[in-house]
Amino acid sequence: MVLAGSNEVLVRWQVYARELSVRTAYATADFAFWSGGNVLLWPVGGTDLPAEIVVGLPAAWSLAAGSAPVSTSDDGREARFSVRDQDQAVDTPCLAGRLEEFEVAVAGRSHRFVEVGRAGLAPPQSYREDLTAVLRASAAVFGGEPPFARFTFLTLFGERGRGGLEHMDSAALVAPRTTFAPRSSYEDYLALVAHEYLHAWNVKRMRPREFEGYDLECENHTELLWVAEGFTAYLDDLLCLRAGVTTPARYLARLASHVDAMLVNPGRFRQSLAEASFDAWLLLYRPDESTRNATQNYYTNGALAAFVIDAAIREHSSGRHTLDDALRILWRDTYAVGRGYDHRDVCSAISAAAGTKLDDFVDGLTRGPFDPDLTSALGLFGLRLELVDDDTPRLGVRFDAQHTTIAAVQDGTPAERGGLCPGDEILAIDRLRVRPETFASIWTACAGAGRAVRVLLAREGLLREHDVVPDHPTSGKARITSVAEPNESQCAHRRAWLGAMPLGNSTASDD
Ligand SMILES: [Zn+2]
Numbered sequence: 001m002v003l004a005g006s007n008e009v010l011v012r013w014q015v016y017a018r019e020l021s022v023r024t025a026y027a028t029a030d031f032a033f034w035s036g037g038n039v040l041l042w043p044v045g046g047t048d049l050p051a052e053i054v055v056g057l058p059a060a061w062s063l064a065a066g067s068a069p070v071s072t073s074d075d076g077r078e079a080r081f082s083v084r085d086q087d088q089a090v091d092t093p094c095l096a097g098r099l100e101e102f103e104v105a106v107a108g109r110s111h112r113f114v115e116v117g118r119a120g121l122a123p124p125q126s127y128r129e130d131l132t133a134v135l136r137a138s139a140a141v142f143g144g145e146p147p148f149a150r151f152t153f154l155t156l157f158g159e160r161g162r163g164g165l166e167h168m169d170s171a172a173l174v175a176p177r178t179t180f181a182p183r184s185s186y187e188d189y190l191a192l193v194a195h196e197y198l199h200a201w202n203v204k205r206m207r208p209r210e211f212e213g214y215d216l217e218c219e220n221h222t223e224l225l226w227v228a229e230g231f232t233a234y235l236d237d238l239l240c241l242r243a244g245v246t247t248p249a250r251y252l253a254r255l256a257s258h259v260d261a262m263l264v265n266p267g268r269f270r271q272s273l274a275e276a277s278f279d280a281w282l283l284l285y286r287p288d289e290s291t292r293n294a295t296q297n298y299y300t301n302g303a304l305a306a307f308v309i310d311a312a313i314r315e316h317s318s319g320r321h322t323l324d325d326a327l328r329i330l331w332r333d334t335y336a337v338g339r340g341y342d343h344r345d346v347c348s349a350i351s352a353a354a355g356t357k358l359d360d361f362v363d364g365l366t367r368g369p370f371d372p373d374l375t376s377a378l379g380l381f382g383l384r385l386e387l388v389d390d391d392t393p394r395l396g397v398r399f400d401a402q403h404t405t406i407a408a409v410q411d412g413t414p415a416e417r418g419g420l421c422p423g424d425e426i427l428a429i430d431r432l433r434v435r436p437e438t439f440a441s442i443w444t445a446c447a448g449a450g451r452a453v454r455v456l457l458a459r460e461g462l463l464r465e466h467d468v469v470p471d472h473p474t475s476g477k478a479r480i481t482s483v484a485e486p487n488e489s490q491c492a493h494r495r496a497w498l499g500a501m502p503l504g505n506s507t508a509s510d511d
């Protein structure tokens with residue numbers, strides 16, 4: 001609306017807010033969450049203009065807007081905050097509702113936790129101490145004064161889902177409200193907190209060169225998400241260990257779970273970590289039936305890359321330096337002098353921490369097929385990777401939920417060799433009718449390794465029969481265990497990496 005006789009333009013818009021995620025918008029009678037980039041309009045050519053954002057509130061609600069100071073009207077029905085430009089508005093996630101809040105102090109800064117949706121499910125007694133310990137360990141990675149005045153976590157506890165979105169001085173988290181038990185699920189949440197918090201340094205400030213002037217109108221590609229996300233994903237679990245909220249055995253079980261994911265991902269031989277980073281906008285967030293065969297995940301495989309790089313730095317520097325030092329060097333040489341980093345900067349920082357040139361090693365991990373030498377890296381700590389054989393005959397497919405319709409066929413498996421395709425609905429095995437709830441037992445009963453079974457399926461409305469020869473997986477579930485008698489050097493490296501706690505039985509359990 002253009003007002004006559006004035007140079008003002010009034011624009012009204014409505015936003016459909018029905019997606020509960022940290023990057024979109026959601027509003028019900030229970031609470032409202034929105035990410036600024038999802039709901040706010042800014043004048044073209046005026047993205048550096050400041051704004052005051054006014055939010056009308058139902059009775060008894062309050063508003064948290066990232067770490068921005070919010071002022072509320074006397075009757076509590078209107079809250080407002082200011083932003084200096086569009087960037088800050090996009091970087092200020094908002095949560096409104098009947099909010100639960102508490103603060104903890106770490107590294108001389110206030111850290112506010114604002115939560116909705118717990119529905120009476122209580123966290124452990126040690127919740128605040130655990131969060132404090134995790135934040136303290138995280139802030140210590142880069143050391144010094146935290147680069148923000150105050151930090152805020154906005155957490156949406158819901159029915160399901162897990163994820164986070166980092167901002168300059170806040171983070172939005174989604175987690176299941178049942179996350180506080182069992183212990184493994186609680187530690188998963190603490191690792192998410194560590195992950196998003198560490199991003200305040202790694203990626204919100206120290207960032208790939210391509211993200212220096214982020215263009216909000218289009219996808220912004222970089223080959224370096226294995227640093228921004230992979231290094232962060234490696235450290236988030238490790239920070240829980242350093243904080244004392246998990247044990248070495250459970251930490252190693254989480255590392256082994258990344259190995260499990262890698263072993264069923266043939267795409268890592270087709271696409272490098274650098275390419276996976278570059279294609280994030282196209283592939284990672286738009287998965288389809290070919291994802292595992294054609295691509296790789298720069299989070300979990302990036303975490304394994306970070307682990308072998310950490311081990312290499314520790315080995316070459318005789319235990320004097322670690323991946324943390326490489327990150328601090330990268331910070332000092334790029335963000336601290338006002339620029340983004342490129343691949344060479346990352347290699348230089350890693351090499352400087354190691355005290356020897358590791359460029360070829362890093363290139364090999366990130367610019368070609370991904371096949372990290374985990375045996376050597378674990379060997380430094382007197383650990384080894386065991387693959388526990390699975391004696392269930394393998395088919396090599398994933399089904400749609402609640403169906404026997406194939407969602408994906410893994411390359412190099414009996415299903416692929418037998419000509420099965422995504423979209424095929426399996427109806428019978430050796431003439432025995434299968435249903436979602438009986439498939440596993442019928443498959444296991446019929447499928448002896450080396451003997452063909454007859455699969456009846458429907459494809460595009462036509463019945464077909466295929467002979468499939470099951471096999472046993474060449475690699476079963478990964479487990480990281482101690483070698484029988486680690487030597488002195490291995491013990492020293494292990495202590496420096498995993499702390500002084502005894503490793504115990506390294507087949508981790510959920511206790
Ligand atoms: Zn992340």
